[in-house]
Amino acid sequence: MVFKKRFDYGFNTFNVRNVPRAPRSNRRCRSRQAVEDSQICAFELLASLAGQLLQESESSASSNASGAHDRVSIGNDVVKREIHSDDDKPLKIEFVEQGSCEASAAASESTTENNDNVKEIHGDRDLCSPDLRDLCDGKSENGFKQERDAKGLDIGKSSIASTCPLKDPVELPMTFPSPDNSKRDVKLPSRKGPIPNASFSRHRNIKLGSKDDDENFSRFNRLSYRFKASRPPARIGDRRIRKLLTSKYWKAGPKLKDYEHSKADGRMKPLYRKRKAYYNYDRYQYDTLCKRRKFFDRSSIVTSDGGISSESVCNSPEKVVDGDKGSSASMLHEARGLPPLLTGNKAPHQSKNSHVKFSIKSFRIPELYIEVPESATVGSLKRTVMEAVSALLGGGIRVGVLLQGKKVRDDNRTLSQTGISCADNLDSLGFTLEPGPTKAPPPVCSEEPPLPISCDISPQTLTSFPANPVVDTGISDATPDLLLLTNSAHPVDTNHEPVSSQTDVLTDQSLSESRALVPVSAMNVEALNVIPASPKVRKPELAQRRTRRPFSVLEVEALVQAVEELGTGRWRDIKLRAFENADHRTYVDLKDKWKTLVHTAKISPQQRRGEPVPQELLDRVLTAHAYWSQHQAKQQGKHQPGTLRITDTESDRNGVATTAATVSM
DNA sequence: TTTAGGG
DNA sequence: CCCTAAA
Secondary structure, eight states: OHHHHHTOOOTHHHHHHOOOOOOGGGSOTTHHHHHSOOHHHHHHHHHHHHHHHHHHHHHHOOOOOOOSSOEEEEETTEEEEEOOOSSSSOOEEEEEEOSHHHHHHHHHHHHHHHHHHHHHHHTTOOOOOHHHHHHHHTOOOSHHHHHIIIIIHHHHHSOTGGGOOOSSTTHHHHHSOOTTTTSSEEEOOOOSSSOOOGGGGGOTTEEEEEETTTEEEEEEOOEEEESOTTSOOEEOOTHHHHHHHSGGGGTTOOOOOOOOOOOGGGSOOOOOOOOOOTTSOOHHHHHHHHHHHHHOOOOOEEOTTSOEESSSEEEOSSSOOOHHHHHHHHHHHHHTTOOOSOOOOSOOSOOOSSOEEEOOOOOOEEOOOBEEETTSOHHHHHHHHHHHHHHHHHSOEEEEEEETTEEEOOTTSOHHHHTTTSHHHHTTEEEEEEEOTTSOOOOGGGGSOOOOTTSOOOGGGOOOBOSSOOOOHHHHHTOSSOEEEEOOSSOSOTTTOSSOSOTTTSHHHHHHTTOSEEOOTTOOHHHHHHSOOOTTTOOTTTTOOOOOOOOOHHHHHHHHHHHHHHOTTOHHHHHHHHSTTOTTOOHHHHHHHHHHHHHHHHSOGGGOOSSOOOHHHHHHHHHHHHHHHHHHHHHHHHOOTTOOOOOHHHHHHHHHHHHHHHHHO
């Protein structure tokens, strides 16, 4: 039977099988998810999910395969051939599990690769300041830790398996071959309809929607963890993650779509819900921040332990900061995680001469909005945070000086000229960390006075960063006024200041209130998106090239067959028909592959490289290519929906095709 | 979003 | 494989 089938690819099958091209509006049902390449996410999850998933698969894997159509379907490197049978006897399904090891290897490889990338990215950069280091180690005493404590637990709690964000069931089987398809030949009970993914049932949280009685579609609730306690877990597609890898996607912010389906027409209807860009400031919060700034026109000092110090700024003869340069340098120094240059520590309030002493004990970490899938590991979360911070600090940072809430732009003026020499003025002295000089002008809010510590910064105000921080330059580029260093001994508006002028008061308490994260200014996304990337900081990993995945012979066969049946130029349909479950194969991929196949078929075998494609397949490629090239125009108008016919022409074609194949063989 | 092609 | 103009 198989044999017969194998050579039964005459062109007479074309019209018979030819599926009328439905209007696009009707063809959108299931494609999107399949098209997305979410390998990254899958790989990310691989390490942590493997065990559980395997377990899951044991207990719940069910396969209700059926062979309504005689066709080859590729998924997960697994080729499933459905063989049509005339009766209802159990059909033998060939599960040629050709890629399990390969897939696993690829997955692990990818995983390590990602890690490597991370290291490359940050390996030789010591961006983790002491504080940041703590942050990374989870020992930080500052707000960051609070953030994580408060929310991190949730992350930990969330079951990895329970919220598998895989967008398509295919991915799983690919990376975690189930016991079922790990065997070469699996006999499955006969059913009607295409072979559903046995993997569907392997995911706990996957909701299966049934289409008719034989097609299963999965609906995934992609839960993502958000650092917002107040918000229910957001559902996201992991496509987001991939998109985030490319800086260009930052421009508009990732638009996520949730997939839901209804049973109208027995088909799933994808409902797309536009989501707010993830990296947008929460509007409310943003507004709130801006408003608050108006109330608190004061700046404050952040102590090394994350607290606020009222004594960090003072005049002192001991150390000299000569002008902006000096202070800038020192701050940068600190900002980059190096020991503070100026560690005056509660310097005496004595100003003998014109020397001004600044003590910057620490920098506050700007707000970071971090979003990771629930299924992410704690480790990955740490990495994410670290990389976000690193990226933030990695770029060129410029220090701005604020006096009386206004930016001092003239770098040439002396401190005394500027008025930064008397204790009075020092009260309202503030610093900001801004993107490097190469950046676009700072966003609106940057002009505003520094945000006082009194501002009630809740964990929610974290600003967002890509879940998968392939530290896109976007990050560092997109950090207008991320860091705001404020220093003020005596807040003007003491009434509003929960933080008194005493150093003691703050520290731990304020920390526990998540104050350590000071959302500074205007990290509004608008600005972020607009700000041109700094060529300096641009990193090569921007758009990580997909890992190469050579087509297997089986895949080629499936492709060839699909093209034979559907013709060229209908890659989406081809994808759906033969590669729907192979998420890593987009229709563009298929088209490309066909292109190369045609080319390969034309060249001499000696010139071919890679895994040899059986000549038989290449012959079919040529034949189909020739056929469809010739019939393309005709097919357009000829095929009306539901038309099934075998014409003389087609019979001839068949003969021709056979001949051609024979000849070339 | 898909197709079609160039790179 | 990637990128992108066009549709």
